[in-house]
Amino acid sequence: MNEFDVISWISGRLPEAPPEVLVPVGDDCAVLRLGEATWVAASDMLVEGHHFKGWASPEDVGYKAVVVNVSDVAAMGAEPRFVLSSGGAPDPETTLRCFQGVLEACEGFGVYPLGGDTTGSGALTIDVSILGQCFQPPVLRSGARAGDLLAVTGELGAAAAGFLALESGDGGLERLVRKHLRPEPRVSAGRTAARLGVHAMIDLSDGLASDARHICERSGVGCRIELEKLPVAGDTRGYLERRGEDPEVLAATGGEDYELLVAAPEGLLEAFVEETDVPVTVVGEITEKEVVFLRSGKPVEGLSGWNHFAR
């Protein structure tokens, strides 16, 4: 049993949804119709020893807990508005420092902190819940169609490289470390994608290989992704090669990029490239079935071989 099994068990036992619930558990956020407006809601928890270690300051942890939630809202094409944050730490000083990071992120993303809870806890733990407001219909994971192109914002693998740098104590890699500790959620790009009506969107938290499967599973389609096309920056590639890592494989599987993965027909994607404020790179396309990763035209087995997601 793993996290996905737990979510799947819960999804199968949900009570009947009240009329306000437009989209229940299963997307980046749930979608609610409250009065005349559409809202999205999500929560994410970070735990010391699981999501971060001593190399992250409490401020970094609080900041990132807001970012990962803001990124979920961005992936719906919505605007982050309100958070609740509950923090547990071994001492009040650590709690306070963590909440300082929460407040810094709130200010940075224009999100208002509604409240929360503080408690003692052996391991620093922070859970943030977010409410985002939709100014156009939210973009779900389920709308991808065969023939759509798949594109990602920004770059991949930098956060994973930063994580390796933090774990090994390698210096001189501040940009990569910052990509891991203080990722930039793509709120503006997400809203642009929603305004243009892209077919499907997800944020890259688990890693492209896993998150592309989430889109394919929810949309009932497959995809073909070419590893050569993944946008890997020079410093990411250089550091990973020095370590003997495969940059493209880590870019596809390392996770924590908090970029957006978008499925849209070619014309629509061209408009997205033109109108958004971050680089957009086509990495593959949506197919009828099977999730396939290719390199030099050949399937890469370790990535595409998870048959329980294939169709």
Place this chain on the structure above:
Amino acid sequence: MNEFDVISWISGRLPEAPPEVLVPVGDDCAVLRLGEATWVAASDMLVEGHHFKGWASPEDVGYKAVVVNVSDVAAMGAEPRFVLSSGGAPDPETTLRCFQGVLEACEGFGVYPLGGDTTGSGALTIDVSILGQCFQPPVLRSGARAGDLLAVTGELGAAAAGFLALESGDGGLERLVRKHLRPEPRVSAGRTAARLGVHAMIDLSDGLASDARHICERSGVGCRIELEKLPVAGDTRGYLERRGEDPEVLAATGGEDYELLVAAPEGLLEAFVEETDVPVTVVGEITEKEVVFLRSGKPVEGLSGWNHFAR
């Protein structure tokens, strides 16, 4: 520095509230105006070793995490509607059992689970965020006026007695143990109180001695509470006396009752007694200043001596 210092620090550094925020941090819930409706929001986190130990099953913990949030909504006079729940546990099976308790409570209180997160964590940890809907103006902590009576729903001290029974392994005390593990939030009573327009309300989570101070502090008043009047059930009293504990002191300080404390003028309180579905007991009154606990007409120092809250 303690939890209240952390909350106070945060409260002093909040960004300017957007127009939707009617009440920010500082009450049982924040209050939001979304479209034509008023909503309340709160979150509470429970951590193994701090809020519970091995005597609580994961199902109990998940259930109670929902209860404590539902109780916050009840204290605003609102209806609990939606929750997000994030759980961390050493293994997926424990996470699943905890979420089973969450779902059981959701079903029991008519709350819909919108989603959440699961993660690994050395200590079982669950954070629930709640949205409640107001069908009449919410009741705040800040409306108490000198001359109001102070009354509590249900009974006090049973949950604290149940906690002692669990800690010491004393058997034959199932009712008290259940009061600790599966408290009953007073949603219907809270809505009745709001409909009648009581002046102030709070739920008794920290204990009457502490929570009465929260009302007094927010309302700029004092209060006089008579320990003899506290509603302590026979089994609670019997068990505590056998242990050499002072039943009234524990009823005032033990916490986790999840009853409601209400401040209202006499006539209004009579209507509340008549119309609500739980027993209501007058325990004291609101005064101009100072929080005083009396027994046989004499101040009880250990309870009323916290001068930093007195006015």
